[in-house]
Amino acid sequence: MKSNSKGKSSRSRAVTLIITPDMLAGMYEYLRTTPPFKGWKLPPSSEVKFNVSRNPKEYGYYQWDGKRHTITGSIKSVGQTITLAVFMAHEMIHMYLEIHGLESRKGGRDTHNAAFKKRAARVCKWHGFDLKAFY
Ligand SMILES: [Zn+2]
Numbered sequence: 001m002k003s004n005s006k007g008k009s010s011r012s013r014a015v016t017l018i019i020t021p022d023m024l025a026g027m028y029e030y031l032r033t034t035p036p037f038k039g040w041k042l043p044p045s046s047e048v049k050f051n052v053s054r055n056p057k058e059y060g061y062y063q064w065d066g067k068r069h070t071i072t073g074s075i076k077s078v079g080q081t082i083t084l085a086v087f088m089a090h091e092m093i094h095m096y097l098e099i100h101g102l103e104s105r106k107g108g109r110d111t112h113n114a115a116f117k118k119r120a121a122r123v124c125k126w127h128g129f130d131l132k133a134f135y
Contacts, residue, residue, distance in 0.1 A: 016079030016080060017078070017079050017080060017081065017084070018075060018079075019052055019073050019075055019078050019079075019084060020052060021050040021051065021052060022050075023084065024050035024051075024052070024071060024073050024084075024088065025045040025048070025050050026045075027084050027085060027088045028045050028048065028050070028071065028088055028092065029044075029045050031085070031088055031089055031092060032044075032045075032092075034126065034127070035126050036119070036122045036123060036126060037089075037092060037123075040092075040096050042092060042095060042096065042099070043069065047068075047069070048068075048069045048070070048071060048095075049068055049069065049070040049071070050070075050071055050072075050073075051070060051071070051072040051073070052072070052073055052074075052075050053072050053073070053074045053075065054074070054075050054076055055074050055076065056074070056076040056077065058074050058077065059073065059074055059077045059078060059083075059087050059090075060072045060073035060074050060077070060078070060087055060091065061091065061094075061110065062091040062092075062094040062095050062098070064095075064098045069095055069098075071088070071091050071095070073087055073088075085127070085129075086129050086133075086134065089123050089127060089129065090120070090134060090135060093116055093119045093120060093123065094116070096119065097113075097115055097116060097119075102115040103115075112135045116135065117135070120134050120135055
C-alpha cells in the first residue's frame with residue numbers, strides 16, 4: 001500500500017492516534033490470531049521489525065532483506081485503529097507472499113498480483129474491510 005490514494009483530507013480531526021512500533025506489533029499479533037492469518041503461520045512479532053515513518057506519501061510498506069521482515073507504517077497516514085488494522089492486514093499479505101515465493105518481482109515494489117488479490121478478498125470478507133479501498 002504505497003500511495004495514499006485518497007489524498008489529503010480537508011476534514012480536521014481533533015484527535016488521531018500517533019502510531020508507535022508497539023502499536024504496529026500489537027495489531028500484527030492480534031491479526032495473527034484471526035482468520036485467515038491464523039492458518040498462515042506467520043512469524044511472531046518478536047521476529048519482525050516494526051518501524052514508524054513520517055512520509056506523508058505512503059501508508060507504509062513491508063520489506064524482506066534476506067534476514068528479517070520489516071513492516072513500516074507512516075505516522076502521517078495512519079491515525080485511526082481501523083486504518084492501522086487495514087494497513088497491517090495488507091502488509092501481512094505481502095509478507096505471506098514473500099515467505100511462500102508468490103510475490104511479484106517485476107512491476108515495482110508494491111505490485112498486487114493475482115495471489116495478493118485472492119488473499120485480499122478473503123481478508124476483507126473476514127474482517128469487514130472495504131476491498132475497493134484495500135489495494
Ligand atoms: Zn501492497
